[in-house]
Every structure is written in C-alpha cells, then in structure tokens.
Amino acid sequence: MCTELKSLINDFELSTNPLRDNEFQKIKFIRICWVDLNNKTRCKAPSKSYILDKSNGFEYVTVTNSCMSFPTLTDMIVKNSLPSEDIGEIWLVPDWKTLVILDYLPDTAQVMAYFYQSKKGVIAPALSTSGGPQSRLSKYDQLVPFSLDPRNVLKRAMNDLQVNHGLQLKGSFEEEFYLFPLKPWLEEGMLKPLDSSAFASVYSLDTYNTVLSKITNALEAMNIPIEQILKESGPGQFEITIPYTDILVACDRHKLIHQTVKAVAYQNGFIACFLPKVFANSAGNGCHAHLSLWRDGKNIVPITSSTYSFYPESGFSQDSCRFVAGLLHHAKSLTAIFNPCNNSYRRLTPNSWSGGYIAWGVDNKEVFIRIPSSPSTSVIGNTNFEVKTIDHCSNPYLVMASIIYAGMHGMNDSSIQLPPLTSKNPANFTEEEKKQYLIGYLPSNLTDSLQCLDSDSYLKENLGHDIIKSFITVKKFDLESVKGLTLDDEIKKLIDIY
Structure with missing residues (x-):
C-alpha cells in the first residue's frame, strides 16, 4: 500500500474517532472536499452514519478523473485536459486532520482530501468491497498521487x-x-x-x-x-x-x-x-x-x-x-x-x-x-x-x-x-x-x-x-x-x- 495513503487512513483509524465525540452528535453529513484547477471547492458528502457503520473501515470515495479539469462555466470534459484519454475513477481520501464542523450548517462537517490513482490504470474497487483496510488496499499497491491534484503537488513541494x-x-x-x-x-x-x-x-x-x-x-x-x-x-x-x-x-x-x-x-x-x-x-x-x-x-x-x-x-x-x-x-x-x-x-x-x-x-x-x-x-x-x-x-x-x-x-x-x-x-x-x-x-x-x-x-x-x-x-x-x-x-x- 502507498505509505502516504496508509498514513492518511491511520490518522483517523488509530486515534479516538472524532465523529463519535459529543460535538459531532448532531452531524448528519461529512463533506469530503477538493479544490479543482479553477479554484472551485467541490465535495461528496457521505452520511456520518454510513461512515461509522462501515464494518471494515471507511477509507475513501471514488470520483471521476475529469473532476479536476472541468472548465469554469460548465461541467464537461475538455479535450486533452486529462493525462490520458482513459475515463475512469480516482480515489478521494480524507485528510482527517482537517475535519471541521461548519458553524453556519450545524448538521454538516467537512474535511479536505487528497486524490490517488492507480499507476497502472486499475479502477478503484467500490466502497462495499469486503475485507479490512490492509487486505483491500494491499491489492492496489501501485496507488500514487493523482497528477492533477494541486493539494498533493503542494505537499510534494513542501517536502x-x-x-x-x-x-x-x-x-x-x-x-x-x-x-x-x-x-x-x-x-x-x-x-x-x-x-x-x-x-x-x-x-x-x-x-x-x-x-x-x-x-x-x-x-x-x-x-x-x-x-x-x-x-x-x-x-x-x-x-x-x-x-x-x-x-x-x-x-x-x-x-x-x-x-x-x-x-x-x-x-x-x-x-x-x-x-x-x-x-x-x-x-x-x-x-x-x-x-x-x-x-x-x-x-x-x-x-x-x-x-x-x-x-x-x-x-x-x-x-x-x-x-x-x-x-x-x-x-x-x-x-x-x-x-x-x-x-x-x-x-x-x-x-x-x-x-x-x-x-x-x-x-x-x-x-x-x-x-x-x-x-x-x-x-x-x-x-x-x-x-x-x-x-x-x-x-x-x-x-x-x-x-x-x-x-x-x-x-x-x-x-x-x-x-x-x-x-x-x-x-x-x-x-x-x-x-x-x-x-x-x-x-x-x-x-x-x-x-x-x-x-x-x-x-x-x-x-x-x-x-x-x-x-x-x-x-x-x-x-x-x-x-x-x-x-x-x-x-x-x-x-x-x-
């Protein structure tokens, strides 16, 4: 498994689960967010109960690989804007250190995330795949940061x-x-x-x-x-x-x-x-x-x-x-x-x-x-x-x-x-x-x-x-x-x- 990906997951799994704390009792949805190349904040929002009910541990959601490079005024695939012509899914993995309750929406929290892709173009499995975190992700040890993810680029630059x-x-x-x-x-x-x-x-x-x-x-x-x-x-x-x-x-x-x-x-x-x-x-x-x-x-x-x-x-x-x-x-x-x-x-x-x-x-x-x-x-x-x-x-x-x-x-x-x-x-x-x-x-x-x-x-x-x-x-x-x-x-x- 990608070391960086394992670290992100462990930040959540190996510590006290913040979603069970008292201040999170009223939370219904967790927005998992990314910022595209046009500076639009986008998200998928699983329910808190869905995340906590995952018997094998919640790790990621999947998103189309074109989601970083939509134009400003519409959601469409611009020719030559992707690293390859292949259309597929990428893995959006929460950076749980950024978890915050939205004060102006008291039933919603959000977390920033990183994107990962399969080096060989393998599509990530569905969230319902059986097996624990190690057994599932070890099958996809070619995971690398998605090359169009600005947050990952900044993390690399900082390093x-x-x-x-x-x-x-x-x-x-x-x-x-x-x-x-x-x-x-x-x-x-x-x-x-x-x-x-x-x-x-x-x-x-x-x-x-x-x-x-x-x-x-x-x-x-x-x-x-x-x-x-x-x-x-x-x-x-x-x-x-x-x-x-x-x-x-x-x-x-x-x-x-x-x-x-x-x-x-x-x-x-x-x-x-x-x-x-x-x-x-x-x-x-x-x-x-x-x-x-x-x-x-x-x-x-x-x-x-x-x-x-x-x-x-x-x-x-x-x-x-x-x-x-x-x-x-x-x-x-x-x-x-x-x-x-x-x-x-x-x-x-x-x-x-x-x-x-x-x-x-x-x-x-x-x-x-x-x-x-x-x-x-x-x-x-x-x-x-x-x-x-x-x-x-x-x-x-x-x-x-x-x-x-x-x-x-x-x-x-x-x-x-x-x-x-x-x-x-x-x-x-x-x-x-x-x-x-x-x-x-x-x-x-x-x-x-x-x-x-x-x-x-x-x-x-x-x-x-x-x-x-x-x-x-x-x-x-x-x-x-x-x-x-x-x-x-x-x-x-x-x-x-x-």
Missing part, C-alpha cells in the same frame, strides 16, 4: 523545500471581498452597496456590522482566528486578515474562509463577491499572500548582525534574497497561475496597488514583491514578503507550490539575477531608471501569461507536466467562453463562483 534546504514556508492570505444586498441583484441584476464610503471607514463597519459579525463569529467557531477586519477602498468592500501558519493549513483556511463568507452573507440577505474586478473605477479584490521561510522553528527571513545579504537595505537574509530572486525570475509564468481569469487582468493595472511591475521594494505596493517594514519587531531586519498579484480565481495550493519551486530555483541557481530594490512607483520612472532597476512588466492578458507558463520548462518539470498541460488547456477553453464579454457580463457569469 522538497524541507529536504533540499531544511526550510518550511509559512504564511497567510489577505481576504478582500465585496458585500452587496442580495435582493437588488436577484430582482434587477444590480450590485448596489449599502454605502460608498472610503478606505478604513468606521461608518461602513457600522452599516455592515450585523453580517460582518456573523461571518467572523462563524470563522472563529471553526478555529480560524481573526487578526483584523478592515473597510477597503471600494463601496461595500472589506478585508479580513488572519495570523500566519504552515502553508498547507493556510491554504485550507483560505478556502474555508471564502466558502464561509459567501454562505453566511447569503443566509443574511447579501451576496459576497471575491472577483478580482467588480467595478471598473473602484478597487479590485486582491488575495495578497504574506510569506516567510522557517528553519528549525526560526524565521530565517530577517537579516541578522552576523548574516551577509545582497541588499542589507531590504532587511532580508541572503537565503531570502535568493528566494525572491527566483520569484521575480519566473514572475511572467507565475502570473498565469496567480491570475487565471480574463477578469484578473482588469485588476492588474498601474497605480492600483496590485503589484503589476516585476520588481521588489520595501513598502512598495506597486511591485510584484513588497517587503513590509517591521519597525516594532525585536529583529534587525524585516520578517516577511508579500506577493501582491494573486487573486481569488487562483487555486491556492497550486499558487503556493509554484512559489516554492520558483523560490528554490533562485536559491539553487546563483546566475539568476536579483534586481535592485526600489521604493519608487515604477510608473513614474524614466526609461533610464527602468533599465537601471531592471523593471519588467507582467503579461497584460491571460493568453500571453499562459504562453509564458507553457515556455517555462523549469516550472513545468517541477510542478508536473500533466497538471500544467491540463491547466493551460482548460484556461484556453475558458478564454473562448468569455471572449468579447463586457465587465458586467463577466460578473453575471462568475459572481456565484467567485
């Missing part, structure tokens, strides 16, 4: 970072979203915020207090700590931030936050929208990631009194500088993964704080990598870096896996050039200054960014040829589906998804 550099990536996301009253949208197709107040407005927090309180209460009830809530610049736009944690946990939390905000908002007469661009002349929704590198329980991002650094003014250690160099080197390719919708490129414009220039700088919100200054910390340097361009259309597991591999490329290859820091807005640079600071430009549309990704042999090799091929194929199909649509038309098609 490679640990093995090759002794490092762990930690971080958190900034969750930006709009809230609109539901009734005008359903009756008139109009997004009408309750107010049009500006950034950091107390009035907006007062006006939306009831629904915001219910959202944050639900998150805290599911053990997601709230760091702060903020009124953002757009009408009815808010941001929730949470503390950093191990990056796989951060991605799981990120998806649960997105799901909870949309569900609680709807239950209370609102529609929540995470689309990158909702109004042409108002702030877009970012999904900025704040990240740090750790070794042996210590953040190694800050420079120390005994540490050499390429750019001491960055406050970053040499390893951190090299990691950033890798991100900047692959920035054009990463854009396809970070910004995978046509709507994404309506947000990536100059002077919008979306990080559209390939550069880095301390407290510079116009560049790809921002270094937040840390004046109140006890360390000499700065403690984390922010990737600005990411938006909510992106799959967070694939995003973080690509960041890890791009960063490691910078650490492993000293020939990758690290440009000078800049605190200036590149939009105001002269042509000479742009050359001096090696300022680059992100692709201005999804077609170009997909081409950059397709040409990036390093990322394709490390993330996996299958998943990148499928991603590019599906995204090209999506582009044809929204070709020629106005911003309003895009919103009508995508608002329920994002």
